[in-house]
Protein backbone atom coordinates (compact mmCIF):
# COMPACT_ATOMS: atom_id res chain seq x y z
CA UNK A 1 0.00 0.00 0.00
CA UNK A 2 1.21 3.47 -0.71
CA UNK A 3 1.78 5.85 2.18
CA UNK A 4 -0.27 8.98 2.80
CA UNK A 5 2.23 11.30 1.15
CA UNK A 6 2.31 9.27 -2.06
CA UNK A 7 -1.49 9.04 -2.03
CA UNK A 8 -1.86 12.78 -1.62
CA UNK A 9 0.64 13.49 -4.37
CA UNK A 10 -1.18 11.10 -6.72
CA UNK A 11 -4.59 12.64 -6.05
CA UNK A 12 -3.22 16.16 -6.50
CA UNK A 13 -1.63 15.13 -9.78
CA UNK A 14 -4.97 13.94 -11.09
CA UNK A 15 -7.02 16.90 -9.85
CA UNK A 16 -4.86 19.93 -10.54
CA UNK A 17 -3.86 20.88 -14.06
CA UNK A 18 -1.86 23.85 -12.84
CA UNK A 19 -0.28 24.40 -9.45
CA UNK A 20 2.02 26.97 -7.96
CA UNK A 21 3.81 27.01 -4.63
CA UNK A 22 5.47 29.98 -3.01
CA UNK A 23 5.81 31.97 -6.23
CA UNK A 24 7.91 35.07 -5.73
CA UNK A 25 9.19 37.49 -8.35
CA UNK A 26 11.60 40.30 -7.57
CA UNK A 27 12.51 42.79 -10.29
CA UNK A 28 15.73 44.82 -10.25
CA UNK A 29 18.21 45.14 -7.42
CA UNK A 30 19.34 47.67 -4.85
CA UNK A 31 17.12 50.59 -3.89
CA UNK A 32 14.98 50.22 -7.04
CA UNK A 33 14.13 46.60 -6.27
CA UNK A 34 10.44 45.69 -6.55
CA UNK A 35 8.85 42.55 -5.12
CA UNK A 36 6.02 42.16 -7.63
CA UNK A 37 4.81 38.85 -6.22
CA UNK A 38 5.45 37.22 -2.88
CA UNK A 39 4.76 33.59 -1.90
CA UNK A 40 1.75 32.91 -4.13
CA UNK A 41 0.36 29.39 -3.74
CA UNK A 42 -2.64 28.17 -5.71
CA UNK A 43 -3.98 25.35 -7.84
CA UNK A 44 -6.47 25.10 -10.67
CA UNK A 45 -8.43 21.97 -11.60
CA UNK A 46 -9.34 20.93 -15.14
CA UNK A 47 -12.53 22.76 -16.15
CA UNK A 48 -12.08 25.44 -13.49
CA UNK A 49 -12.10 29.16 -14.16
CA UNK A 50 -9.93 30.98 -11.63
CA UNK A 51 -10.16 34.76 -11.72
CA UNK A 52 -7.29 36.84 -10.31
CA UNK A 53 -8.40 40.26 -9.19
CA UNK A 54 -6.54 43.15 -7.65
CA UNK A 55 -5.75 46.81 -8.18
CA UNK A 56 -3.28 48.08 -10.73
CA UNK A 57 0.25 47.06 -9.76
CA UNK A 58 -0.89 44.29 -7.40
CA UNK A 59 0.99 41.60 -9.37
CA UNK A 60 -1.66 40.05 -11.62
CA UNK A 61 0.40 40.11 -14.83
CA UNK A 62 3.48 38.94 -12.94
CA UNK A 63 1.54 35.95 -11.57
CA UNK A 64 0.01 35.03 -14.93
CA UNK A 65 3.37 35.28 -16.71
CA UNK A 66 4.90 32.90 -14.18
CA UNK A 67 2.00 30.43 -14.38
CA UNK A 68 2.19 30.49 -18.17
CA UNK A 69 5.95 29.90 -18.34
CA UNK A 70 6.56 33.34 -19.87
CA UNK A 71 8.76 34.42 -16.95
CA UNK A 72 10.81 32.64 -14.30
CA UNK A 73 10.21 33.08 -10.57
CA UNK A 74 12.86 34.37 -8.19
CA UNK A 75 11.59 31.64 -5.84
CA UNK A 76 8.82 29.07 -5.88
CA UNK A 77 7.63 26.42 -8.33
CA UNK A 78 4.97 25.83 -10.98
CA UNK A 79 3.61 22.42 -12.07
CA UNK A 80 1.79 21.80 -15.30
CA UNK A 81 -0.06 18.57 -14.58
CA UNK A 82 2.58 16.30 -13.10
CA UNK A 83 5.57 18.09 -14.61
CA UNK A 84 7.37 20.88 -12.85
CA UNK A 85 7.48 23.68 -15.42
CA UNK A 86 10.00 25.67 -13.40
CA UNK A 87 12.45 22.73 -13.45
CA UNK A 88 12.41 22.19 -17.22
CA UNK A 89 15.19 23.34 -19.54
CA UNK A 90 14.24 26.31 -21.72
CA UNK A 91 13.59 24.23 -24.86
CA UNK A 92 11.06 22.12 -22.98
CA UNK A 93 9.40 25.21 -21.51
CA UNK A 94 8.96 26.53 -25.05
CA UNK A 95 7.48 23.19 -26.12
CA UNK A 96 5.13 23.18 -23.10
CA UNK A 97 3.97 26.71 -23.94
CA UNK A 98 3.35 25.69 -27.54
CA UNK A 99 1.62 22.38 -26.82
CA UNK A 100 -0.14 22.77 -23.50
CA UNK A 101 -0.98 26.42 -22.85
CA UNK A 102 -3.25 28.85 -24.69
CA UNK A 103 -2.81 32.58 -24.14
CA UNK A 104 -5.30 35.43 -24.54
CA UNK A 105 -4.05 39.01 -24.36
CA UNK A 106 -5.69 42.31 -23.43
CA UNK A 107 -4.71 43.88 -26.76
CA UNK A 108 -5.74 40.73 -28.69
CA UNK A 109 -2.24 40.20 -30.17
CA UNK A 110 -3.50 39.48 -33.69
CA UNK A 111 -1.24 39.84 -36.71
CA UNK A 112 -2.84 42.68 -38.74
CA UNK A 113 -1.91 41.37 -42.19
CA UNK A 114 -3.37 37.91 -41.54
CA UNK A 115 -7.03 36.95 -41.82
CA UNK A 116 -8.95 35.68 -38.79
CA UNK A 117 -8.39 32.09 -39.97
CA UNK A 118 -4.67 32.65 -40.58
CA UNK A 119 -4.28 34.16 -37.10
CA UNK A 120 -6.02 31.16 -35.55
CA UNK A 121 -3.80 28.82 -37.58
CA UNK A 122 -0.54 30.20 -36.11
CA UNK A 123 -0.31 27.78 -33.13
CA UNK A 124 -0.94 24.82 -35.46
CA UNK A 125 1.88 25.96 -37.76
CA UNK A 126 4.17 26.23 -34.74
CA UNK A 127 3.23 22.68 -33.78
CA UNK A 128 3.74 21.48 -37.35
CA UNK A 129 0.21 20.11 -37.50
CA UNK A 130 -0.30 18.52 -40.93
CA UNK A 131 -1.77 20.96 -43.47
CA UNK A 132 -4.80 18.76 -44.14
CA UNK A 133 -5.78 18.89 -40.47
CA UNK A 134 -5.26 22.61 -39.99
CA UNK A 135 -8.17 24.02 -42.01
CA UNK A 136 -10.65 21.80 -40.25
CA UNK A 137 -9.37 22.68 -36.78
CA UNK A 138 -9.27 26.40 -37.57
CA UNK A 139 -12.85 26.35 -38.82
CA UNK A 140 -13.99 24.42 -35.72
CA UNK A 141 -12.24 26.92 -33.42
CA UNK A 142 -13.80 29.89 -35.23
CA UNK A 143 -17.21 28.21 -35.04
CA UNK A 144 -16.72 27.64 -31.30
CA UNK A 145 -16.39 31.40 -30.76
CA UNK A 146 -19.25 32.29 -33.12
CA UNK A 147 -17.09 33.53 -36.00
CA UNK A 148 -17.55 30.77 -38.57
CA UNK A 149 -18.55 33.38 -41.17
CA UNK A 150 -15.66 35.76 -40.51
CA UNK A 151 -12.72 33.52 -41.41
CA UNK A 152 -11.41 35.70 -44.23
CA UNK A 153 -11.67 39.05 -42.50
CA UNK A 154 -8.62 40.90 -41.27
CA UNK A 155 -8.52 42.20 -37.67
CA UNK A 156 -9.23 45.81 -38.73
CA UNK A 157 -12.50 44.64 -40.31
CA UNK A 158 -13.69 43.20 -37.00
CA UNK A 159 -15.04 44.83 -33.83
CA UNK A 160 -13.00 44.67 -30.60
CA UNK A 161 -15.21 41.88 -29.28
CA UNK A 162 -14.83 39.93 -32.52
CA UNK A 163 -11.05 40.42 -32.44
CA UNK A 164 -10.95 38.98 -28.94
CA UNK A 165 -13.07 36.04 -30.13
CA UNK A 166 -10.36 35.41 -32.74
CA UNK A 167 -7.81 35.63 -29.91
CA UNK A 168 -9.79 33.02 -27.95
CA UNK A 169 -10.11 30.76 -31.01
CA UNK A 170 -6.33 30.98 -31.48
CA UNK A 171 -5.84 30.02 -27.82
CA UNK A 172 -8.15 27.00 -28.19
CA UNK A 173 -7.16 25.64 -31.57
CA UNK A 174 -4.29 23.45 -30.36
CA UNK A 175 -6.39 21.96 -27.52
CA UNK A 176 -4.33 23.19 -24.58
CA UNK A 177 -4.90 21.93 -21.04
CA UNK A 178 -4.33 25.42 -19.57
CA UNK A 179 -5.66 28.82 -20.59
CA UNK A 180 -3.97 32.02 -19.40
CA UNK A 181 -5.81 35.29 -20.09
CA UNK A 182 -4.42 38.59 -18.83
CA UNK A 183 -7.18 41.24 -18.72
CA UNK A 184 -8.88 39.75 -21.80
CA UNK A 185 -11.72 42.27 -21.49
CA UNK A 186 -9.61 45.31 -20.61
CA UNK A 187 -10.14 47.00 -23.98
CA UNK A 188 -13.84 46.18 -24.35
CA UNK A 189 -17.01 47.98 -23.29
CA UNK A 190 -18.80 46.36 -20.36
CA UNK A 191 -21.52 44.61 -22.38
CA UNK A 192 -18.95 43.07 -24.76
CA UNK A 193 -16.70 42.23 -21.80
CA UNK A 194 -19.53 40.26 -20.19
CA UNK A 195 -20.13 38.32 -23.43
CA UNK A 196 -16.43 37.53 -23.76
CA UNK A 197 -16.26 36.31 -20.15
CA UNK A 198 -19.35 34.15 -20.76
CA UNK A 199 -17.59 32.67 -23.78
CA UNK A 200 -14.39 32.04 -21.82
CA UNK A 201 -16.39 30.34 -19.07
CA UNK A 202 -18.26 28.20 -21.58
CA UNK A 203 -15.18 26.97 -23.44
CA UNK A 204 -13.24 26.35 -20.23
CA UNK A 205 -16.05 24.15 -18.88
CA UNK A 206 -16.74 22.37 -22.18
CA UNK A 207 -13.08 21.60 -22.86
CA UNK A 208 -12.07 20.98 -19.24
CA UNK A 209 -9.23 23.49 -19.42
CA UNK A 210 -7.72 24.98 -16.28
CA UNK A 211 -8.08 28.72 -16.80
CA UNK A 212 -6.52 31.68 -15.02
CA UNK A 213 -8.00 35.03 -16.01
CA UNK A 214 -7.05 38.39 -14.54
CA UNK A 215 -9.43 41.32 -14.36
CA UNK A 216 -9.98 44.69 -12.73
CA UNK A 217 -13.69 44.46 -13.36
CA UNK A 218 -15.83 43.43 -10.37
CA UNK A 219 -18.77 42.64 -12.69
CA UNK A 220 -16.83 39.78 -14.23
CA UNK A 221 -16.18 38.04 -10.92
CA UNK A 222 -19.58 36.37 -10.98
CA UNK A 223 -18.38 34.27 -13.95
CA UNK A 224 -15.54 32.82 -11.89
CA UNK A 225 -15.56 29.38 -10.31
CA UNK A 226 -13.03 30.72 -7.83
CA UNK A 227 -11.46 34.12 -7.14
CA UNK A 228 -7.97 34.96 -5.92
CA UNK A 229 -7.40 38.48 -4.69
CA UNK A 230 -3.96 40.07 -4.88
CA UNK A 231 -2.76 43.12 -2.92
CA UNK A 232 0.79 44.39 -3.14
CA UNK A 233 1.99 41.08 -4.58
CA UNK A 234 0.35 38.87 -1.96
CA UNK A 235 -2.70 36.66 -2.17
CA UNK A 236 -4.98 38.14 0.48
CA UNK A 237 -8.11 36.13 -0.28
CA UNK A 238 -8.94 32.84 -2.04
CA UNK A 239 -12.50 31.64 -2.29
Ligand SMILES: Nc1ncnc2c1ncn2[C@@H]1O[C@H](COP(=O)(O)OP(=O)(O)OP(=O)(O)O)[C@@H](O)[C@H]1O
Nearest residue numbers: 027034035036054055056057058059060061062063
Ligand atom coordinates in the same frame (compact mmCIF):
# COMPACT_ATOMS: atom_id res chain seq x y z
N1 LIG B 1 9.71 44.10 -15.70
C1 LIG B 1 9.52 44.79 -14.57
N2 LIG B 1 10.50 45.52 -14.01
C2 LIG B 1 10.32 46.20 -12.87
N3 LIG B 1 9.16 46.22 -12.18
C3 LIG B 1 8.12 45.53 -12.69
C4 LIG B 1 8.25 44.78 -13.91
N4 LIG B 1 7.05 44.18 -14.16
C5 LIG B 1 6.23 44.56 -13.15
N5 LIG B 1 6.86 45.36 -12.28
C6 LIG B 1 6.29 45.93 -11.05
O1 LIG B 1 5.70 44.88 -10.31
C7 LIG B 1 4.48 45.30 -9.72
C8 LIG B 1 3.35 44.41 -10.19
O2 LIG B 1 3.13 44.64 -11.59
P1 LIG B 1 2.05 43.83 -12.45
O3 LIG B 1 2.18 44.33 -13.85
O4 LIG B 1 2.22 42.38 -12.21
O5 LIG B 1 0.70 44.33 -11.79
P2 LIG B 1 -0.81 44.21 -12.35
O6 LIG B 1 -1.66 43.88 -11.18
O7 LIG B 1 -0.84 43.30 -13.53
O8 LIG B 1 -1.10 45.70 -12.81
P3 LIG B 1 -2.11 46.24 -13.97
O9 LIG B 1 -3.48 45.88 -13.50
O10 LIG B 1 -1.85 47.72 -13.98
O11 LIG B 1 -1.71 45.56 -15.25
C9 LIG B 1 4.31 46.75 -10.08
O12 LIG B 1 4.84 47.53 -9.02
C10 LIG B 1 5.16 46.90 -11.32
O13 LIG B 1 5.63 48.21 -11.45
